[in-house]
Amino acid sequence: NPSTPSNFIKNVITEDLKSGKVKEIVTRFPPEPNGYLHIGHARAIWINFTLAAEFGGKTNLRFDDTNPVKEDTEYVKSIQEDVKWLGFEWEELRFASDYFDEMYNRAVLLIKKGKAFIDDLSADQIRETRGTLKSPGSNSPYRDRSVEENLELFEGMRDGKFSDGAKVLRAKIDMSSPNINLRDPIIYRISHTYHHNTGDKWCIYPMYAFAHPLEDAIEGITHSLCSLEFEDQRPFYDWVVAECEMPNVPHQYEFGRLNVEQTLTSKRKLKLLVDEQHVDGWDDPRMPTISGLRRLGYTPEAIRNFIYETGISKTQGVVDLQMQEHFIREDLKLKAPRTMAVLNPLKVVITNYPEDQNEWFEVENNIENPEMGNRQVPFSREIYIEQDDFMEVPPNKYFRLFPGNEVRLKNAYFIKCNEVIKDEEGHVVEIHCTYDPETKSGSGFTARKVKGTIHWIDASQAVPAEFRLYEPLIKAEESDEEIDETEEKEEKTFLDQINPNSLEIVQGFIEPGMKDVVPQDKFQFFRHGYFNVDSKYSTPGHPVFNRIVSLKSSFKM
Ligand code: ATP
Ligand code: MG
Ligand code: MG
Numbered sequence: 001n002p003s004t005p006s007n008f009i010k011n012v013i014t015e016d017l018k019s020g021k022v023k024e025i026v027t028r029f030p031p032e033p034n035g036y037l038h039i040g041h042a043r044a045i046w047i048n049f050t051l052a053a054e055f056g057g058k059t060n061l062r063f064d065d066t067n068p069v070k071e072d073t074e075y076v077k078s079i080q081e082d083v084k085w086l087g088f089e090w091e092e093l094r095f096a097s098d099y100f101d102e103m104y105n106r107a108v109l110l111i112k113k114g115k116a117f118i119d120d121l122s123a124d125q126i127r128e129t130r131g132t133l134k135s136p137g138s139n140s141p142y143r144d145r146s147v148e149e150n151l152e153l154f155e156g157m158r159d160g161k162f163s164d165g166a167k168v169l170r171a172k173i174d175m176s177s178p179n180i181n182l183r184d185p186i187i188y189r190i191s192h193t194y195h196h197n198t199g200d201k202w203c204i205y206p207m208y209a210f211a212h213p214l215e216d217a218i219e220g221i222t223h224s225l226c227s228l229e230f231e232d233q234r235p236f237y238d239w240v241v242a243e244c245e246m247p248n249v250p251h252q253y254e255f256g257r258l259n260v261e262q263t264l265t266s267k268r269k270l271k272l273l274v275d276e277q278h279v280d281g282w283d284d285p286r287m288p289t290i291s292g293l294r295r296l297g298y299t300p301e302a303i304r305n306f307i308y309e310t311g312i313s314k315t316q317g318v319v320d321l322q323m324q325e326h327f328i329r330e331d332l333k334l335k336a337p338r339t340m341a342v343l344n345p346l347k348v349v350i351t352n353y354p355e356d357q358n359e360w361f362e363v364e365n366n367i368e369n370p371e372m373g374n375r376q377v378p379f380s381r382e383i384y385i386e387q388d389d390f391m392e393v394p395p396n397k398y399f400r401l402f403p404g405n406e407v408r409l410k411n412a413y414f415i416k417c418n419e420v421i422k423d424e425e426g427h428v429v430e431i432h433c434t435y436d437p438e439t440k441s442g443s444g445f446t447a448r449k450v451k452g453t454i455h456w457i458d459a460s461q462a463v464p465a466e467f468r469l470y471e472p473l474i475k476a477e478e479s480d481e482e483i484d485e486t487e488e489k490e491e492k493t494f495l496d497q498i499n500p501n502s503l504e505i506v507q508g509f510i511e512p513g514m515k516d517v518v519p520q521d522k523f524q525f526f527r528h529g530y531f532n533v534d535s536k537y538s539t540p541g542h543p544v545f546n547r548i549v550s551l552k553s554s555f556k557m
Helices: 008-018 039-054 073-085 096-112 123-128 147-158 208-218 228-243 267-275 290-296 300-310 321-332 488-495
Strands: 026-029 058-063 093-095 116-119 168-171 186-190 204-206 223-227 251-255 345-350 358-364 374-380 382-386 406-409 414-422 428-436 463-470 503-510 522-525 529-533 544-549
Touching: 008 039, 008 223, 008 251, 026 039, 026 223, 039 058, 039 223, 039 251, 039 290, 039 300, 058 073, 058 096, 073 290, 093 096, 096 116, 096 147, 096 168, 096 186, 096 204, 096 208, 116 147, 123 168, 147 186, 168 228, 186 208, 204 208, 208 223, 208 228, 223 228, 228 251, 290 544, 300 321, 321 529, 321 544, 345 503, 374 382, 522 544
Parallel strands: 026 058, 058 093, 223 251, 345 428, 463 544
Antiparallel strands: 116 168, 168 186, 186 204, 345 382, 358 374, 406 414, 414 428, 463 503, 522 529, 529 544
């Protein structure tokens, strides 16, 4: 979808263009390079890029890299890759850190205007004197330092004269403001930390809430779109733009965060999963990162359609995981070839089929999409079927293979089970069947009917493959409605919610025609669901398949 559904931000933009308040729409997507992008970010990306594009405007990709402790070039790289892969093109690639000089100068301007001061209180003391929602905070004893002293100390901070935490620069606003964000917020802190972009040039770094409005103003952003947790920051955002006398005046608008059932959308938590090796990296197919979803087998189209359908609103409800899955099924339905794979194989010998014979069946690649053409599937005396498709003692209404029963082999013949071969421990190792040549698929045979159809792979040409079946990483009922929990304690407890059965690895076989599949090839395996060739563990001749999603869903749009 090239445009957004009707929404409140679109109304604002339409008005702003009509009234001449702005001539061109400029938005930005401003990730902090402290982790990989996740499905929640896809909403922010989509909103920023699509809204600008539908009004002929443009969007910057800006790295909000003002906190060097957590940032890394690995993230800078992955974020660019993911935004591109999702199908969006940025106008300019920017780094907030490129504006450090200008930010410093604007901070000096605030000091000169008597709007900022150097505070010697510790971070803890500042927090304690901030007050609460119900009670005002108290002024710092350093609040009335002279402009000259403040300028000198700020320069000293910049020149490395003080250690981390010894001093901060605070905006001088109002310690009794009902909005706590306006109670003399910290705007610069000391951190003797190497920065991925500016190296050792700086040992003071601007706080996000101060830096962000300046970044927007510097880039001429007209509409600064962000998620709802920044709503309370808006008054300070406007204060910064005004008091710093920025020539361009951007405005902030907030939309609801995207939360998906059983899905973590906090980089902090996702990073913990990676660091503590609960997953095999940021792109583990169970991760809700864009790279994880890509490796699992999601397509950009499916993600965009899903995001579109969740819309833009101010509410932050939790979206059904089934809705996300619905969109990948929809996208692959007509695109993915439908082939056969046997996951837990059991050998079947067709005793009346000649040993030195084989034949090929012509099979449609996708019965719902004839344009995908046909392929050849071999058949011979020995085949593999699923262990689940045979039972020695079947329960009621079991229509698959059991002694004495006849089933249809998909695209081939009817076979009937005559004998069960077991090993010394009594495990079934092989089934002996006979086939009826009259029943060949496509021959129009109607003399008798069978109730079960099962799939199979010709044993003589079967290609071994591995199948990885996933369940959500987080147990049901747990989602991430995370807005602002910063406590270490919280981070630990979500680890208790990890599903210990999120990955099952199964060995089996695929059709010989699939032996040259390459990573990211996608298939629908008869009865098993949609699968994607894994880009990390596949080797030539031995593909590993990730199950993207099973076939069935109770989800209704
Ligand atoms: P985290 O808190 O997990 O580190 P973040 O929100 O700080 O994530 P940023 O890199 O700062 O991550 O986010 C870039 C943009 O993406 C921000 O504008 C933010 O509002 C938006 N965003 C992040 N998570 C979501 C989400 N779940 N739904 C919608 N937008 C989101
Ligand atoms: Mg952030
Ligand atoms: Mg955040």
